[in-house]
Amino acid sequence: xxxxxxxxxxxxxxxxxxxxxxxxxxxxxxxxxxxxxxxxxxxxxxxxxxxxxxxxxxxxxxxxxxxxxxxxxxxxxxxxxxxxxxxxxxxxxxxxxxxxxxxxxxxxxxxxxxxxxxxxxxxxxxxxxxxxxxxxxxxxxxxxxxxxxxxxxxxxxxxxxxxxxxxxxxxxxxxxxxxxxxxxxxxxxxxxxxxxxxxxxxxxxxxxxxxxxxxxxxxxxxxxxxxxxxxxxxxxxxxxxxxxxxxxx
Amino acid sequence: xxxxxxxxxxxxxxxxxxxxxxxxxxxxxxxxxxxxxxxxxxxxxxxxxxxxxxxxxxxxxxxxxxxxxxxxxxxxxxxxxxxxxxxxxxxxxxxxxxxxxxxxxxxxxxxxxxxxxxxxxxxxxxxxxxxxxxxxxxxxxxxxxxxxxxxxxxxxxxxxxxxxxxxxxxxxxxxxxxxxxxxxxxxxxxxxxxxxxxxxxxxxxxxxxxxxxxxxxxxxxxxxxxxxxxxxxxxxxxxxxxxxxxxxx
Amino acid sequence: xxxxxxxxxxxxxxxxxxxxxxxxxxxxxxxxxxxxxxxxxxxxxxxxxxxxxxxxxxxxxxxxxxxxxxxxxxxxxxxxxxxxxxxxxxxxxxxxxxxxxxxxxxxxxxxxxxxxxxxxxxxxxxxxxxxxxxxxxxxxxxxxxxxxxxxxxxxxxxxxxxxxxxxxxxxxxxxxxxxxxxxxxxxxxxxxxxxxxxxxxxxxxxxxxxxxxxxxxxxxxxxxxxxxxxxxxxxxxxxxxxxxxxxxx
Amino acid sequence: xxxxxxxxxxxxxxxxxxxxxxxxxxxxxxxxxxxxxxxxxxxxxxxxxxxxxxxxxxxxxxxxxxxxxxxxxxxxxxxxxxxxxxxxxxxxxxxxxxxxxxxxxxxxxxxxxxxxxxxxxxxxxxxxxxxxxxxxxxxxxxxxxxxxxxxxxxxxxxxxxxxxxxxxxxxxxxxxxxxxxxxxxxxxxxxxxxxxxxxxxxxxxxxxxxxxxxxxxxxxxxxxxxxxxxxxxxxxxxxxxxxxxxxxx
Numbered sequence: 001x002x003x004x005x006x007x008x009x010x011x012x013x014x015x016x017x018x019x020x021x022x023x024x025x026x027x028x029x030x031x032x033x034x035x036x037x038x039x040x041x042x043x044x045x046x047x048x049x050x051x052x053x054x055x056x057x058x059x060x061x062x063x064x065x066x067x068x069x070x071x072x073x074x075x076x077x078x079x080x081x082x083x084x085x086x087x088x089x090x091x092x093x094x095x096x097x098x099x100x101x102x103x104x105x106x107x108x109x110x111x112x113x114x115x116x117x118x119x120x121x122x123x124x125x126x127x128x129x130x131x132x133x134x135x136x137x138x139x140x141x142x143x144x145x146x147x148x149x150x151x152x153x154x155x156x157x158x159x160x161x162x163x164x165x166x167x168x169x170x171x172x173x174x175x176x177x178x179x180x181x182x183x184x185x186x187x188x189x190x191x192x193x194x195x196x197x198x199x200x201x202x203x204x205x206x207x208x209x210x211x212x213x214x215x216x217x218x219x220x221x222x223x224x225x226x227x228x229x230x231x232x233x234x235x236x237x238x239x240x241x242x243x244x245x246x247x248x249x
Numbered sequence: 250x251x252x253x254x255x256x257x258x259x260x261x262x263x264x265x266x267x268x269x270x271x272x273x274x275x276x277x278x279x280x281x282x283x284x285x286x287x288x289x290x291x292x293x294x295x296x297x298x299x300x301x302x303x304x305x306x307x308x309x310x311x312x313x314x315x316x317x318x319x320x321x322x323x324x325x326x327x328x329x330x331x332x333x334x335x336x337x338x339x340x341x342x343x344x345x346x347x348x349x350x351x352x353x354x355x356x357x358x359x360x361x362x363x364x365x366x367x368x369x370x371x372x373x374x375x376x377x378x379x380x381x382x383x384x385x386x387x388x389x390x391x392x393x394x395x396x397x398x399x400x401x402x403x404x405x406x407x408x409x410x411x412x413x414x415x416x417x418x419x420x421x422x423x424x425x426x427x428x429x430x431x432x433x434x435x436x437x438x439x440x441x442x443x444x445x446x447x448x449x450x451x452x453x454x455x456x457x458x459x460x461x462x463x464x465x466x467x468x469x470x471x472x473x474x475x476x477x478x479x480x481x482x483x484x485x486x487x488x489x490x491x492x493x494x495x496x497x498x
Numbered sequence: 499x500x501x502x503x504x505x506x507x508x509x510x511x512x513x514x515x516x517x518x519x520x521x522x523x524x525x526x527x528x529x530x531x532x533x534x535x536x537x538x539x540x541x542x543x544x545x546x547x548x549x550x551x552x553x554x555x556x557x558x559x560x561x562x563x564x565x566x567x568x569x570x571x572x573x574x575x576x577x578x579x580x581x582x583x584x585x586x587x588x589x590x591x592x593x594x595x596x597x598x599x600x601x602x603x604x605x606x607x608x609x610x611x612x613x614x615x616x617x618x619x620x621x622x623x624x625x626x627x628x629x630x631x632x633x634x635x636x637x638x639x640x641x642x643x644x645x646x647x648x649x650x651x652x653x654x655x656x657x658x659x660x661x662x663x664x665x666x667x668x669x670x671x672x673x674x675x676x677x678x679x680x681x682x683x684x685x686x687x688x689x690x691x692x693x694x695x696x697x698x699x700x701x702x703x704x705x706x707x708x709x710x711x712x713x714x715x716x717x718x719x720x721x722x723x724x725x726x727x728x729x730x731x732x733x734x735x736x737x738x739x740x741x742x743x744x745x746x747x
Numbered sequence: 748x749x750x751x752x753x754x755x756x757x758x759x760x761x762x763x764x765x766x767x768x769x770x771x772x773x774x775x776x777x778x779x780x781x782x783x784x785x786x787x788x789x790x791x792x793x794x795x796x797x798x799x800x801x802x803x804x805x806x807x808x809x810x811x812x813x814x815x816x817x818x819x820x821x822x823x824x825x826x827x828x829x830x831x832x833x834x835x836x837x838x839x840x841x842x843x844x845x846x847x848x849x850x851x852x853x854x855x856x857x858x859x860x861x862x863x864x865x866x867x868x869x870x871x872x873x874x875x876x877x878x879x880x881x882x883x884x885x886x887x888x889x890x891x892x893x894x895x896x897x898x899x900x901x902x903x904x905x906x907x908x909x910x911x912x913x914x915x916x917x918x919x920x921x922x923x924x925x926x927x928x929x930x931x932x933x934x935x936x937x938x939x940x941x942x943x944x945x946x947x948x949x950x951x952x953x954x955x956x957x958x959x960x961x962x963x964x965x966x967x968x969x970x971x972x973x974x975x976x977x978x979x980x981x982x983x984x985x986x987x988x989x990x991x992x993x994x995x996x
Contacts, residue, residue, distance in 0.1 A: 012801075036782055036811065042292035042317075043351050047940070049547040050438065050446035054759075064783065068291075068351075069449065076450060077435035100481055101359070102292050102317075110350070114431035114453070127691075145497045152486065174491040176482040182363035186326035189299065192685050192697045193625075193794070197299035199690045200318065201325060204363070225494065227486035232349055233425040234478035237401065241476050242423040248394045261552075284534055285562065296691070298796040303510075313534065376940075441934050441946045442545070442874075448939045540815075541789035541849050548936065548944035566789075566849075567947065574948060575933035598979055599857070600790050600815075608848070612929035612951070643995045650984060672989040674980040680861040684824035687797065695797035698816065699823060702861070723992065725984035730847055731923040732976035735899065739974050740921040746892045 001027030001147060004074055004083035004112070007091065008038045008067040008104025011060050015090030015124065015132055020060075022136035023087060026143055030081050031060040032074040034067060034104075039093075041066045041104035043111075053078075067108035075115060085143060086112030089122035090135045094160050096125075096214045097178040099203060100228070109156055113230055116153045118146050125218050126163035134169065135161040138223055156228040160218050170221035177226055178213030180204040250276030250396060253323055253332035253361070256340065257287045257316040257353025260309050264339030264373065264381055269309075271385035272336065275392055279330055280309040281323040283316060283353075288342075290315045290353035292360075302327075316357035324364060334392060335361030338371035339384045343409050345374075345463045346427040348452060349477070358405055362479055365402045367395050374467050375412035383418065384410040387472055405477040409467050419470035426475055427462030429453040499525030499645060502572055502581035502610070505589065506536045506565040506602025509558050513588030513622065513630055518558075520634035521585060524641055528579050529558040530572040532565060532602075537591075539564045539602035541609075551576075565606035573613060583641060584610030587620035588633045592658050594623075594712045595676040597701060598726070607654055611728055614651045616644050623716050624661035632667065633659040636721055654726040658716050668719035675724055676711030678702040748774030748894060751821055751830035751859070754838065755785045755814040755851025758807050762837030762871065762879055767807075769883035770834060773890055777828050778807040779821040781814060781851075786840075788813045788851035790858075800825075814855035822862060832890060833859030836869035837882045841907050843872075843961045844925040846950060847975070856903055860977055863900045865893050872965050873910035881916065882908040885970055903975040907965050917968035924973055925960030927951040 003023050007016045011033035023029050035054070038044075044066045051069055054062045061078070063070045067088065074081045088108035095103040109121035122139050124132065138161050158177075162169065184201035191197050209215035217224035252272050256265045260282035272278050284303070287293075293315045300318055303311045310327070312319045316337065323330045337357035344352040358370035371388050373381065387410050407426075411418065433450035440446050458464035466473035501521050505514045509531035521527045533552070536542075542564045549567055552560045559576070561568045565586065572579045586606035593601040607619035620637050622630065636659050656675075660667065682699035689695050707713035715722035750770050754763045758780035770776050782801070785791075791813045798816055801809045808825070810817045814835065821828045835855035842850040856868035869886050871879065885908050905924075909916065931948035938944050956962035964971035 037297070040294040040296045042290075042294070042356070044291045044293040044315075045289040045351050045449060047289045047449055048286070048550070048938075050440070050448050052444065052446055052546070066293075072432065072449060073435055073447060076432050077437070077447070098479070101479060102294050107291070141497055145493070149493065149496065151490065151493060155483075155486065157490075172494045172497055174487050174494055176484065176487065177480060183321065183325050186322055187690050188326065191299070191795075192700060195301065197301055198322060198326070199299050200294060200296055200321060202690060225490065227483040227490050228481045229483035229486075230347070230350060230481075231426065232477045232479075234404075234476040235425065237404065237476035237478075238423050238425065241400065241406075241474065244394070244398065244400060245421045245423055245474065247398065248390055248421055297689075297799070301795070436939050440546075441949060451939065535795070538792040538794045539789075540791045540854070542791040542813075543787040543789070543849050543947060545787045545947055546784065548938070548946050550942065550944055564791075570930065570947060571933055571945060574930050575935070575945070596977070599977060600792050605789070639995055643991070647991065647994065649988065649991060653981075653984065655988075670992045670995055672985055672992055674982065674985065675978065681819065681823050684820055686824070689797070693799065695799055696820060696824070697797045698792060698794055698819060723988065725981040725988050726979045727981035727984075728845070728848060728979075729924060730975045730977075732902075732974040733923065735902065735974035735976075736921050736923065739898065739904075739972065742892070742896065742898060743919045743921055743972065745896065746888055746919055 002083045003027055003029050004081060004086045005029055005031045006033050006067055006070045006088050006108040008041055008108060009092055010034050010036045011056065011062045015092055018132040018136045019090045019139055022140050023143060026140060032063060032070045033060060034070055035062045035064050038066050038104045040102050042102050043068050043107040045069060067104040068111050071108050071111035085117055086119040087139060087143065090132055091123035092129055093123060093127045094125040095123045095158060096160055098180045100158060100177060106158055110230055113154045113156065118151060119156045120159060122159040124163050125160055129163050131163050131165055134164065134166045137166050158226040158228050160214060160224045162218050162221050169223060173217040173222040173224055175214040175217045175224045175226050176212055178206060178215040179208040181207045251332045252276055252278050253330060253335045254278055254280045255282050255316055255319045255337050255357040257290055257357060258341055259283050259285045260305065260311045264341055267381040267385045268339045268388055271389050272392065275389060281312060281319045282309060283319055284311045284313050287315050287353045289351050291351050292317050292356040294318060316353040317360050320357050320360035334366055334395065335368040336388060339381055340372035341378055342372060342376045343374040344372045344407060345409055347429045349407060349426060355407055359479055362403045362405065367400060368405045369408060371408040373412050374409055378412050380412050380414055383413065383415045386415050407475040407477050409463060409473045411467050411470050418472060422466040422471040422473055424463040424466045424473045424475050425461055427455060427464040428457040430456045500581045501525055501527050502579060502584045503527055503529045504531050504565055504568045504586050504606040506532065506539055506606060507590055508532050508534045509554065509560045513590055516630040516634045517588045517637055520638050521641065524638060530561060530568045531558060532568055533560045533562050536564050536602045538600050540600050541566050541605040543567060565602040566609050569606050569609035583615055584617040585637060585641065588630055589621035590627055591621065591625045592623040593621045593656060594658055596678045598656060598675060604656055608728055611652045611654065616649060617654045618657060620657040622661050623658055627661050629661050629663055632662065632664045635664050656724040656726050658712060658722045660716050660719050667721060671715040671720040671722055673712040673715045673722045673724050674710055676704060676713040677706040679705045749830045750774055750776050751828060751833045752776055752778045753780050753814055753817045753835050753855040755788055755855060756839055757781050757783045758803065758809045762839055765879040765883045766837045766886055769887050770890060773887060779810060779817045780807060781817055782809045782811050785813050785851045787849050789849050790815050790854040792816060814851040815858050818855050818858035832864055832893065833866040834886060834890065837879055838870035839876055840870065840874045841872040842870045842905060843907055845927045847905060847924060853905055857977055860901045860903065865898060866903045867906060869906040871910050872907055876910050878910050878912055881911065881913045884913050905973040905975050907961060907971045909965050909968050916970055920964040920969040920971055922961040922964045922971045922973050923959055925953060925962040926955040928954045
């Protein structure tokens with residue numbers, strides 16, 4: 001089994017290293033990851049400049065681009081990379097609810113969809129995780145299970161793991177993405193030269209975080225597993241839009 | 250009516266200027282746009298450094314960040330900006346099928362969803378558009394129609410306009426997103442210093458582009474209008490995932 | 499007479515626009531300037547990625563690179579640009595003493611040296627200049643005087659202009675660069691996510707700023723004009739270094 | 748003895764690692780280096796955004812900024828760093844003649860001048876050096892010699908080492924910087940989307956490269972050592988400029 005591993009925290013991230021090590025028990029692991037932290041990169045793709053790669057002593061391939069660039073490059077041309085699955089992470093910090101839209105971790109996993117293969121994005125629910133090995137063990141279990149018993153093709157699983165010892169997990173739970181309120185206001189400040197600057201504020205509080213959501217699952221100590229899609233069409237709105245448009249032209 | 254306008258080609262883009270001018274016939278227009286071309290930026294959000302703004306002589310506010318940064322900034326703190334609708338574009342180049350995932354134009358529109366207001370992303374099906382005024386007229390019609398007769402809250406419309414005179418449009422069509430094949434291979438080259446570089450290849454050819462898709466509509470000369478969602482949960486897979494997970498833990 | 503104009507504040511800078519307008523009274527002006535603010539760029543040259551240019555409606559050529567990139571590009575290949583002189587500015591903020599080493603304004607001027615032609619870097623002694631026309635008039639005078647009576651080939655003049663009406667200038671003064679003390683300490687802070695960040699501190703106070711220096715001249719209301727060289731060899735140290743090295747190998 | 752080590756190729760560069768290891772025989776080595784390749788960065792200083800550091804497992808401090816940022820940060824605030832000397836390198840590629848102006852390696856060394864301490868920039872005359880240990884041995888010799896018998900305060904030595912075994916060096920030579928002709932023309936190309944791009948061309952051929960220059964020394968197999976200054980005033984031109992200005996105002 002060949003496993004392509006990437007992330008958005010960069011090739012030096014402890015989470016990435018722990019993940020790659022753990023997955024080696026299941027097959028051949030190939031790591032293609034950004035040269036630096038690209039958190040918040042979403043599906044950003046580098047079109048205006050060429051990319052460069054560097055081979056690390058530990059076998060990792062480092063790319064001077066985004067998470068999406070890394071997986072795109074790996075799947076459309078880097079020689080010798082023909083994975084059976086794409087795994088992205090272990091992210092330091094949760095990717096829950098609306099965060100998923102901005103997440104480079106999830107974007108890297110999603111980029112694997114064109115192969116018709118399963119992809120997994122895996123995140124720790126802590127910016128300073130103490131139990132990366134818990135998430136690594138979860139990743140190994142999910143990949144092994146997918147090998148034994150595949151889910152539908154191109155499935156993308158968004159996995160969030162509470163930061164606790166494996167033995168203290170409450171279990172695994174299939175969830176839907178919750179939703180947040182609008183983000184906190186921007187933070188206005190002045191730089192040392194007196195000029196006005198703005199920091200993007202923190203994500204908003206949870207709005208839809210009840211039973212069934214990923215928010216609720218991790219709060220209760222479960223590993224939250226949300227199946228994702230990439231079809232952004234709001235199919236349910238097609239009929240009413242059609243009618244509405246008749247009044248337009 | 251207050252209209253927030255942004256884009257991903259940058260505040261200097263002719264498409265943006267034409268759009269802002271046209272929408273002024275409907276109400277107050279506020280433009281908050283990136284300082285340079287951010288095509289392919291997707292929902293990328295700038296978290297590691299602060300943002301700066303600059304007021305242009307023409308009233309536009311220029312941000313040294315991504316399309317998502319622009320709309321986020323506008324909606325979470327820039328004083329005096331309380332729009333009734335967000336319009337992003339006019340993009341030079343189509344945003345069809347899977348392209349939508351990477352599009353900064355669509356991301357800017359999407360960022361308006363937290364307000365419970367409608368958003369429109371509008372693109373010309375040409376990298377060197379000759380008929381920007383056609384798309385501008387389409388934008389005015391859609392915004393006017395939304396004001397008269399609102400669609401469901403938080404609706405996001407992804408609009409693609411053929412590059413032809415308005416009178417030669419075949420009409421408006423509600424569509425779903427088509428799908429592309431895997432992208433073309435990366436293009437390996439050498440820089441003038443002899444080092445290997447890689448360019449991301451072109452988007453793949455159309456795979457699912459039959460009747461009902463956005464690809465099909467614009468090919469037939471229609472304005473394609475796709476309602477988008479931001480809920481990435483693959484709800485149809487939840488039950489089977491639940492069963493599958495019982496074998497996992 | 500053909501005059502190449504650039505700067506480091508970017509092609510939108512009022513200082514640049516005022517300068518280009520004023521110099522048009524002397525000959526043909528061609529502007530090639532960075533797309534955004536590159537203050538502090540020094541002689542930074544972009545070698546790892548290609549550059550792109552954009553023609554502005556006002557005839558300016560905008561480059562997505564550093565000040566040095568701009569002049570380098572203009573002098574080694576952009577068609578139709580064969581200047582008799584390079585003028586860089588008008589910078590918003592002084593370039594005095596050690597600042598010159600970091601200045602993109604001075605770097606842009608310096609890049610003209612390979613042509614054996616004179617170059618001028620011109621800066622206002624204020625970050626928020628009220629009298630850009632004073633500096634513009636100084637620039638016109640210097641360029642006109644260089645045309646009448648050339649100085650030695652490849653001369654680079656670093657000009658700093660007090661921010662006051664032209665009639666209130668005390669005169670022109672040939673100066674040497676003064677020196678500053680070590681910079682102020684870095685400013686440690688936390689970003690909104692709690693992570694430690696560091697801002698480069700302000701430039702240090704003046705150390706060598708007595709009679710004859712540029713610091714002294716502008717303080718007294720003079721236009722300070724320092725002839726610069728690009729030969730960084732410390733010739734006076736060659737003999738003692740030679741002797742010292744005999745004990746080394 | 749405390750030695751601050753930096754470079755412009757980034758903290759992962761083999762040249763940096765070999766240098767730090769070799770200098771540990773002389774005292775305590777502290778490495779503060781850029782997170783990625785910053786070749787060509789010159790004295791570029793990051794003023795518009797804050798910097799972040801990361802401690803590497805090997806004790807290196809990595810900065811998300813330029814070579815100048817690294818040494819500036821180290822000398823104006825990072826706790827516990829009070830070096831007796833600054834050494835920058837080992838650069839992969841020569842820094843000869845006019846190259847010095849653009850070199851991040853030399854800029855990092857130069858930034859140490861405010862301490863009144865000696866600084867050394869050391870480069871291999873090869874982009875793919877085979878004999879980094881030769882340069883490391885040269886660095887050790889020079890630092891040891893400076894400790895025994897100091898040169899004048901704030902001396903900056905620009906050292907270029909031929910890529911050969913130490914035993915095959917022809918000796919050490921004090922040199923002046925040579926000069927190059929104008930750079931080769933820019934290289935115009937098209938990106939995969941058909942847009943015009945420009946690559947900065949190679950450095951120009953040698954113009955002033957005769958006896959006494961750094962070009963000549965390395966060609967003859969010597970280690971070239973050039974004492975540098977940072978006073979950019981062209982003192983010899985001050986008198987004639989003074990006279991010339993009388994005709995100006």
